[in-house]
Amino acid sequence: MTVSSHPRQKPRQLSPAHDWWRQASVYQIYPRSFHDSNGDGLGDLPGITAKVPYLRKLGIDAVWLSPFYPSALADGGYDVDDYRNVDPRLGTLADFDEMTAALHEAGIKLIVDIVPNHSSDRHEWFREALASPAGSPARDRYIFRDGLGPDGSEPPSDWQSIFGGSAWERITEPDGTPGQWYLHLFAKEQPDFNWDNQEVREDFLTTLRFWADRGVDGFRVDVAHGLTKHLPETLPAEIEMPGMASEHGQHLFWDRDEVHDIYAQWRQVFNEYDPPRMAVAEAWVHPSRRARYASPEGLGQAFNFDLLTADFDAADFRSSITRNLAEADATGASSTWVFSNHDVVRHPTRYGLSAAPVPEAAAETETGTPMAGGAHDGKAWLLAGAPEHELDRDLGLARAKAATLLMLALPGSAYLYQGEELGLHEVTDIPDGQRQDPAFFRNPGVDIGRDGCRVPLPWDADHTAFGFSETGAHLPQPQWFSKVAAELQERNPRSTLNLYRKALWLRQILQGPEELQWIEEDDPQVLHFARPQGWHSVTNFGDKPVPLPAGLVLLSSGVLPQDGTLRPATTVWMTR
Ligand code: BGC
Numbered sequence: 001m002t003v004s005s006h007p008r009q010k011p012r013q014l015s016p017a018h019d020w021w022r023q024a025s026v027y028q029i030y031p032r033s034f035h036d037s038n039g040d041g042l043g044d045l046p047g048i049t050a051k052v053p054y055l056r057k058l059g060i061d062a063v064w065l066s067p068f069y070p071s072a073l074a075d076g077g078y079d080v081d082d083y084r085n086v087d088p089r090l091g092t093l094a095d096f097d098e099m100t101a102a103l104h105e106a107g108i109k110l111i112v113d114i115v116p117n118h119s120s121d122r123h124e125w126f127r128e129a130l131a132s133p134a135g136s137p138a139r140d141r142y143i144f145r146d147g148l149g150p151d152g153s154e155p156p157s158d159w160q161s162i163f164g165g166s167a168w169e170r171i172t173e174p175d176g177t178p179g180q181w182y183l184h185l186f187a188k189e190q191p192d193f194n195w196d197n198q199e200v201r202e203d204f205l206t207t208l209r210f211w212a213d214r215g216v217d218g219f220r221v222d223v224a225h226g227l228t229k230h231l232p233e234t235l236p237a238e239i240e241m242p243g244m245a246s247e248h249g250q251h252l253f254w255d256r257d258e259v260h261d262i263y264a265q266w267r268q269v270f271n272e273y274d275p276p277r278m279a280v281a282e283a284w285v286h287p288s289r290r291a292r293y294a295s296p297e298g299l300g301q302a303f304n305f306d307l308l309t310a311d312f313d314a315a316d317f318r319s320s321i322t323r324n325l326a327e328a329d330a331t332g333a334s335s336t337w338v339f340s341n342h343d344v345v346r347h348p349t350r351y352g353l354s355a356a357p358v359p360e361a362a363a364e365t366e367t368g369t370p371m372a373g374g375a376h377d378g379k380a381w382l383l384a385g386a387p388e389h390e391l392d393r394d395l396g397l398a399r400a401k402a403a404t405l406l407m408l409a410l411p412g413s414a415y416l417y418q419g420e421e422l423g424l425h426e427v428t429d430i431p432d433g434q435r436q437d438p439a440f441f442r443n444p445g446v447d448i449g450r451d452g453c454r455v456p457l458p459w460d461a462d463h464t465a466f467g468f469s470e471t472g473a474h475l476p477q478p479q480w481f482s483k484v485a486a487e488l489q490e491r492n493p494r495s496t497l498n499l500y501r502k503a504l505w506l507r508q509i510l511q512g513p514e515e516l517q518w519i520e521e522d523d524p525q526v527l528h529f530a531r532p533q534g535w536h537s538v539t540n541f542g543d544k545p546v547p548l549p550a551g552l553v554l555l556s557s558g559v560l561p562q563d564g565t566l567r568p569a570t571t572v573w574m575t576r
Helices: 045-050 052-058 093-105 124-131 198-213 259-270 314-331 347-352 360-367 380-385 393-408 479-483 486-490 496-510
Strands: 002-006 025-029 062-065 109-114 168-172 178-183 218-221 278-281 336-338 413-417 516-520 526-531 535-540 552-556 570-575
Touching (some): 045 052, 045 093, 052 093, 052 496, 198 259, 259 278, 314 526, 347 393, 393 413, 393 535, 393 570, 496 552
Parallel strands (some): 025 413, 062 109, 218 278, 336 413
Antiparallel strands (some): 002 516, 168 178, 526 535
């Protein structure tokens, strides 16, 4: 056994009040599917407030709340009508304040989602743009272009939107004639803002202050690598553009260097507060370019999706961890880790399907533009091409629990997604007629979209809608939810819920400096590391039992046999 270290280059002076986010466990709530308090079938803010005791008992440090703003739900709330209000179906600003106070009272911070790349087409600015002439200041807040061809009936370029289909939509001018086109990198209901426009910049500063003044502790920045665009007079064809995740910042709209001027300004706003507000970037960029998003002069932290996109494989995990710790060290940020979110197939299902062949159509999409929203990276196509019988649910869940326990032992922030503490699998059998995700509608037969991870949570097996609501759920819940409801798991000491609780509480106690030491084991399928407090995590990624290293076991993701071995797809935490 040999030891290789990853100590921090320079130990930092940390302040618990300012640096709470550096090693936080953050629980993502997708509000419309969390808990419904008023029986309309849609989760709401008072529903979250009612579940604060559950969140407190779970042992998380913060909640990341996905968009709760007024929205037509063309993209699950990421099409925002009004950035400084609450969707009336989800509650009021007073409900928001009550929820924030209840979370804070329970010692839980609140991070809200900010969606700056695009608004919804119902935003008052976009409606004003439609009612105003070409070239007007109202149009300048978005990206309008004349069409090609003699009558302008062809889109300004052949660019495809992330959800499939053209990235341009033609409007009807106020006088009723067919008119200009606007850019929407996502759904057509999500027109892209023009970030060269000062009013757009100012308005987002107002929005950040609006929520920071209401007491939010941080922001998750949606599509942080979008925003600034450089569109020349003659637009190149899609095929002529450099790769989206290019190393050079040469793309016309993704990951341009100028985007960091915006975040430098945002940082000044965050630092007006005491403690400064934190932010985390959702930036699907080349790993070499992630650091700037995470720098202290910028947003301060950025998601890395490396573990999320990796297979359950010791070598892949180790190289991602090593790379990301080194990256965090270089920027002064802390690492982020995540396996599941509202954009990807839940990780127990991914791991249970990992032997399935890649369907041809999906393989082609995969090598094209990586999905900024993540559905492709999250392997939704696996499900489109893999019938249910290819899913090994037990193996998937065992691997997922092992991976999660490993993640919770790492230095840095761990981002968890609602329902993963119940070990939920993806819901794979939503009838087409009940699906909601634009990714499904715009990629027929290739991508089943992201609804399967957004199905309302099962709280109580014996109640209507499994305790989610007194009436029903906005996406159909499967029968197997009755076996995994939270209330059942509460009573079972060996449930996934109780594993998460124990792990999250232990993590709070055991976290020390952001350092990790690899302990080399003979078997390459075993990943073993130690944290400074004498806390060890050992994972068996292989398919045969391996000898359990000596020490006192604190927690195990699966059954530990008496014969001193560690079973396949199991992680243990130990002290030595
Ligand atoms: C969000 C997605 C959303 C997209 C467009 C993503 O990064 O996570 O859910 O569809 O942005 O806003």
